[in-house]
Amino acid sequence: MKRRRFLVGATVVIGGVGTAFTAVPFIASWQPSARARAAGAPVEVDVSKLEPGEQVTVEWRGKPIWVLHRTPEMLDRLATLTDSDRLRDPLAKVATQQPAYITGPLRSLKEVYLVVIAICTHLGCVPSFRPEPGSVGDDWPGGYFCPCHGSRFGFAGRVFKAVPAPTNLEIPPYRFLSNTRIEIGVDPEPSTS
Ligand code: FES
Missing domain, CATH: 1.20.5 (Single alpha-helices involved in coiled-coils or other helix-helix interfaces)
Known part of the structure; x- marks a missing residue:
């Protein structure tokens, strides 16, 4: 029975x-299944509806990833922040913080889109998005502020000086599948030209 x-x-x-x-x-x-995602399966993000100034959070390998659509004003403010008086690593020279194909102060494949791991490089809190200039002190140009111990990062995830975080926010591997589709977790195809 x-x-x-x-x-x-x-x-x-x-x-x-x-x-x-x-x-x-x-x-x-x-x-991808939840188990495959946790193991590191790539994650696709459609940014066609992401307006300038907006960002979206997705999960990759159990980590939050931000995709920010930077406005012209954000890019202007980024351009004025190039000096090592205010930033620890303005040209993003610390190789462990981004893949080799991400170079320069914008730290991105396309100028307007920042793709960055949303984990503070001090002790792992998730910073908050504070785009308004002056919202975190008079000299705040806008960016990301970590509420745990006050670390500050700009719109390219570059860390300011005199805060506990030692390095820039980390950039994950990613590539563009089209102008508005990003795949996180996969390097771009090597160029054949
Ligand atoms: S964890 Fe971000 S400042 Fe300490």
């Missing part, structure tokens, strides 16, 4: 799984 009950139960479960796959074959084929 017990064995019979088990067989009936097993049939129902197997039938249920089959139905689920039949009902959502397309979704199952492109959405």
Whole structure:
């Protein structure tokens, strides 16, 4: 009797799984499972609706990743922040903080989009997005402020001096699949030209 009950139960479960796959074959084929995501499967982000000044948070390898659409004003403020008097690593020379193909002070593949790991390099808190100039002190040009111990980062994730965080925010590997689709966790194809 017990064995019979088990067989009936097993049939129902197997039938249920089959139905689920039949009902959502397309979704199952492109959405990485939670386990695959935790193990590091790439994550795709559509930024076509992301307005200038907005950012979106996605999860990759269990970490929050910000994608910020920088405004012309943000880029202007970034351009004026190039000196090592205010920033620890203005030209992003510390190699461990970004992939080798991310170079220069903007720290991005495309000028307007910043893709950055949202984890403070001091002790791992998540900083808050504070884009308004002056909102974190008179000389605040806008950027990211860590509420735990006061570390400050600009719109390229570059760390200011005189704060506890030792290095810039880390940039993950990523590539553009189109002008408005970003894949996080995968390096760009090497150029053939
Ligand atoms: S964890 Fe961000 S300042 Fe300490």
